[in-house]
Amino acid sequence: MNIKNISFDNKYIRLLVMSFVIILALIFVQDFGDFLDENSNKVIQLGVNQHCNSATSICSASIINEGEFQRMSFAIKGDVASNLTFPVALTVIGFDFEGIESISVSFTMVDEDLENNLVLFTPDKSLNQVVPEKWDAVVKLPQVDNNRTDWFAVIRLKSSEKEYRAEFPFHF
DSSP states (O other): OOGGGOOTTSHHHHHHHHHHHHHHHHHHHHHHHHHHHHHSOOEEEOEEOTTOOTTTSOEEEEEEETTEEEEEEEEEOSOTTTOSEEEEEEEEESOTTTOEEEEEEEEEOTTOOOOOOOEEOEEOGGGOOSSOOEEEEEEEOOOOSSOOOEEEEEEEEEESSOEEEEEEEEEO
16 A cells, blocks of 8 residues: 555545544643643632721621632721731631631732732631631731821732632721
8 A cells, every 4th residue: 555545535534634633622622721720810809898997897708619618807906096016816717628828918008009018827726726717917007108098908818729818998
């Protein structure tokens, strides 16, 4: 059999070539899907009540993630108006199945470019929980040149699988 004499007029040869093209296309689509999955933004935004003031009350953000209820509750424990350094408390519930690697807070204002003011929370280990629910930190607000008092505390929780983000407003 001479290769020069094979033509694409044979329906079996055309079927074989089309099958090969389809298999290559499926492999490409699967690889592209895996690439997108690995490089997608894995930050889950939790819903927050924009009318809650963390300086005067406990504010919560929650989500139902893969059938699990997850909630963050944030509160400022000190007087923000008289002292720009104050303690904050965070309670996280529903992250037991993932575990918590770290939780941080930073402060921002709308339309303001503030320096990096990231502060890590420390877990309260007094309850001897495998995945602590209560976390504490002492924070300092960044200096701003104006008299604005409309702040957002941006909480980032990094678990073993995903990253979560919630913004808690406060005014003083």
